[in-house]
Amino acid sequence: MRRIVIAGNWKMHKTQADSLAFLNGFLPQLETTPEQREVILCSPFTALTSLSKTLHGSRAMVGAQNIHWETSGAYTGEVSGEMLTELGVRYVIVGHSERRQYFGETDKTVNLRLKAAQASGLTPILCVGETKEQRDAGETETHVVGQIEKALAGVDQSKLIIAYEPIWAIGTGDTCASDEANRVCWLIRSQLANKDVPIQYGGSVKPGNVDEIMAQPDIDGALVGGASLEAETFARIVNYVS
Numbered sequence: 001m002r003r004i005v006i007a008g009n010w011k012m013h014k015t016q017a018d019s020l021a022f023l024n025g026f027l028p029q030l031e032t033t034p035e036q037r038e039v040i041l042c043s044p045f046t047a048l049t050s051l052s053k054t055l056h057g058s059r060a061m062v063g064a065q066n067i068h069w070e071t072s073g074a075y076t077g078e079v080s081g082e083m084l085t086e087l088g089v090r091y092v093i094v095g096h097s098e099r100r101q102y103f104g105e106t107d108k109t110v111n112l113r114l115k116a117a118q119a120s121g122l123t124p125i126l127c128v129g130e131t132k133e134q135r136d137a138g139e140t141e142t143h144v145v146g147q148i149e150k151a152l153a154g155v156d157q158s159k160l161i162i163a164y165e166p167i168w169a170i171g172t173g174d175t176c177a178s179d180e181a182n183r184v185c186w187l188i189r190s191q192l193a194n195k196d197v198p199i200q201y202g203g204s205v206k207p208g209n210v211d212e213i214m215a216q217p218d219i220d221g222a223l224v225g226g227a228s229l230e231a232e233t234f235a236r237i238v239n240y241v242s
């Protein structure tokens with residue numbers, strides 16, 4: 001049985017106070033969430049400590065949104081794996097398209113960050129996906145397979161989550177059709193040595209489409225941006241109807 005993992009990516013949203021207000025509304029709604037669903041909240045660095053303290057002993061786990069590949073050093077603005085695990089962080093998003101687009105993230109640095117995450121005991125959530133131009137040119141498959149190959153060179157596949165996130169569907173409200181998303185997730189799985197790696201879909205997941213997305217055989221979860229910011233909305237996604 002493959003794991004089911006639903007993760008919220010808060011991006012650069014929520015102060016500590018906002019995060020705690022979210023949990024007040026969200027945690028009670030996890031009481032009926034089926035046990036086999038893993039729930040992760042990936043907050044900005046500044047809210048990790050309070051999230052971690054409040055979530056201790058609860059169903060939800062804490063994730064970060066970036067990690068540096070070195071353990072320490074002159075890397076202003078970066079954070080190491082040890083700094084994250086010390087706070088109770090268990091997961092980290094690596095290679096999100098916003099980091100690739102705005103912060104110069106490359107397949108090489110994604111690969112280094114994945115290895116650093118695993119070396120410090122974190123489970124990385126590797127994001128891959130094509131642009132609209134690549135999709136229109138029929139290059140989705142070659143692009144995504146290329147990203148997977150480069151990102152996973154020398155990476156342990158036993159402690160890994162992958163998120164297929166078509167860039168044209170992120171934050172646009174324009175969801176990828178569930179059968180198209182499933183086809184790419186299947187393709188990703190076919191490239192993996194470990195067929196049990198959970199593969200999420202991400203891109204405008206919301207209460208209105210999550211049931212259909214999660215019904216697809218090769219989609220094992222969701223990485224959710226905008227719709228993870230509001231407790232009721234994210235709770236409905238986590239408690240999707242199967």
Ligand code: PEP
Pocket residue numbers: 009011165169170171172173202203204205223224225226227
């Ligand atoms: C994301 O940030 O990974 C994402 C999928 O965002 P959204 O759900 O808002 O499209």
